[in-house]
Amino acid sequence: MQQNSAMKTSAKIVLSISILLFLSLPSPAFSAHPKCNSHDKKVLLEIKAALNNPYHLASWDPNVDCCSWYAMECDPNTGRVNALTIFSGNISGQIPPAVGDLPYLETLVFRKLTNLTGQIPSAITKLTRLKMLRLSWTNLSGPVPSFLSQLKTLTYLDLSFNDLTGSIPPSLSQLPNLQAIHLDRNKLTGSIPESFGHWAGTTPDIYLSHNNLTGPVPASFGNLNFSFQIDLSRNKLEGDASFLFGRSKTVLTIDLSRNLFEFDLSKVEFPVNLTNLDLNHNKIFGSLPQGLTQLDLQFLNVSYNRLCGPIPQGGALQRFDQYSYFHNRCLCGAPLPPCK
Numbered sequence: 541m542q543q544n545s546a547m548k549t550s551a552k553i554v555l556s557i558s559i560l561l562f563l564s565l566p567s568p569a570f571s572a573h574p575k576c577n578s579h580d581k582k583v584l585l586e587i588k589a590a591l592n593n594p595y596h597l598a599s600w601d602p603n604v605d606c607c608s609w610y611a612m613e614c615d616p617n618t619g620r621v622n623a624l625t626i627f628s629g630n631i632s633g634q635i636p637p638a639v640g641d642l643p644y645l646e647t648l649v650f651r652k653l654t655n656l657t658g659q660i661p662s663a664i665t666k667l668t669r670l671k672m673l674r675l676s677w678t679n680l681s682g683p684v685p686s687f688l689s690q691l692k693t694l695t696y697l698d699l700s701f702n703d704l705t706g707s708i709p710p711s712l713s714q715l716p717n718l719q720a721i722h723l724d725r726n727k728l729t730g731s732i733p734e735s736f737g738h739w740a741g742t743t744p745d746i747y748l749s750h751n752n753l754t755g756p757v758p759a760s761f762g763n764l765n766f767s768f769q770i771d772l773s774r775n776k777l778e779g780d781a782s783f784l785f786g787r788s789k790t791v792l793t794i795d796l797s798r799n800l801f802e803f804d805l806s807k808v809e810f811p812v813n814l815t816n817l818d819l820n821h822n823k824i825f826g827s828l829p830q831g832l833t834q835l836d837l838q839f840l841n842v843s844y845n846r847l848c849g850p851i852p853q854g855g856a857l858q859r860f861d862q863y864s865y866f867h868n869r870c871l872c873g874a875p876l877p878p879c880k
């Protein structure tokens with residue numbers, strides 16, 4: 541009797557342990573990584589082959605569930621590949637057009653790949669769910685393609701630090717969901733498209749620095765309200781840019797440095813939350829407005845312009861040293877030598 545009851549107890553324990561084991565074993569329904577979609581897996585292996593099977597993608601083993609591979613992510617519910625992030629590897633060759641055959645892709649990044657060459661492939665336009673496109677710090681050349689305007693879901697476009705040439709396609713302003721556009725550090729020429737003053741949806745922050753852009757900033761920019769930043773520095777832009785300012789604008793950082801801008805700063809009213817203002821190396825004239833003392837400035841550089849008159853005393857203005865103000869026509873007063 542006693543023996544029987546002991547046997548029953550141990551049988552129960554064994555049963556409980558097996559149930560526990562069964563529950564904790566990986567099964568298709570319960571595993572943390574879903575089984576990767578077979579179409580997507582095939583495409584990824586094509587991409588790997590097109591890039592000459594680089595060591596960077598060694599984990600892309602056909603015998604392993606592709607959702608556990610390096611440099612990509614799957615949707616946990618569907619097993620569809622939604623992110624491909626190839627970053628800082630020894631990768632040579634061009635962006636394989638097969639990237640366009642991952643229809644659930646929301647993020648596509650090729651970044652810090654010195655030996656990535658060729659042009660941006662039009663196959664990218666097949667990615668109708670793409671939110672982030674980041675092709676940056678590579679040796680990609682050719683134009684900024686106008687077909688990128690077909691990527692209506694895009695919220696972030698970064699093509700900075702490449703060898704892109706030609707002019708900026710006006711059609712990019714048709715992207716209705718863009719929050720930021722980075723075309724900085726290329727070899728772009730021509731002028732800023734007039735269309736960039738009229739965005740289909742939200743106004744993105746615009747980064748165009750370190751190019752060879754010429755001509756004036758379109759007057760339509762006066763109506764734009766950038767969320768954080770506009771950076772037009774290190775180009776050959778000219779003329780008036782005072783309309784970028786204005787009390788009720790939300791922008792925090794304005795960088796117009798190293799251009800040929802020529803306007804009177806005296807009557808400019810600054811965005812109330814402006815914290816960084818770089819105007820160095822232009823042909824800006826007039827005087828520094830008193831309104832500058834009301835800003836919580838973290839960075840200011842108005843050096844190498846044609847400004848004149850006393851530096852207003854107060855606010856953050858005397859926290860900057862002479863190198864924020866030097867090389868002007870006749871600016872004076874602390875931190876520069878006293879006015880005569």
Ligand SMILES: *[C@@H]1O[C@H](CO)[C@@H](O)[C@H](O)[C@H]1NC(C)=O
Nearest residue numbers: 629630631632653654655656
């Ligand atoms: C780029 O390619 C050259 C020539 O094959 C090679 O020597 C170099 O190490 C590669 N660099 C990187 C960062 O991939």
Ligand SMILES: *[C@@H]1O[C@H](CO)[C@@H](O)[C@H](O)[C@H]1NC(C)=O
Nearest residue numbers: 592594595629630631632655
């Ligand atoms: C990159 O790969 C090439 C060819 O496989 C090789 O010759 C080169 O040494 C590698 N460079 C680096 C930085 O690993």
Ligand SMILES: *[C@@H]1O[C@H](CO)[C@@H](O)[C@H](O)[C@H]1NC(C)=O
Nearest residue numbers: 653654655677678679701702
């Ligand atoms: C482009 O390639 C050249 C060598 O061919 C290299 O010196 C340069 O750093 C590369 N540019 C970028 C942005 O990686």
Ligand SMILES: *[C@@H]1O[C@H](CO)[C@@H](O)[C@H](O)[C@H]1NC(C)=O
Nearest residue numbers: 725726727728750751752753
């Ligand atoms: C801009 O053009 C000048 C000559 O016109 C050239 O020397 C310079 O490298 C170019 N800069 C860029 C960033 O393309």
Ligand SMILES: *[C@@H]1O[C@H](CO)[C@@H](O)[C@H](O)[C@H]1NC(C)=O
Nearest residue numbers: 762763764765786788789790
């Ligand atoms: C900019 O946006 C702020 C906050 O949404 C708004 O109060 C302001 O009126 C806008 N200014 C302009 C010039 O559109």
Ligand SMILES: *[C@@H]1O[C@H](CO)[C@@H](O)[C@H](O)[C@H]1NC(C)=O
Nearest residue numbers: 787788789790791811812813
């Ligand atoms: C300035 O910043 C304050 C505090 O973050 C915010 O409430 C206000 O809307 C901002 N004003 C503008 C014009 O961006």
Ligand SMILES: *[C@@H]1O[C@H](CO)[C@@H](O)[C@H](O)[C@H]1NC(C)=O
Nearest residue numbers: 820821840841843844863864
């Ligand atoms: C302002 O710009 C000038 C010219 O490029 C530079 O010499 C100076 O160091 C800059 N000052 C600050 C505070 O960045």
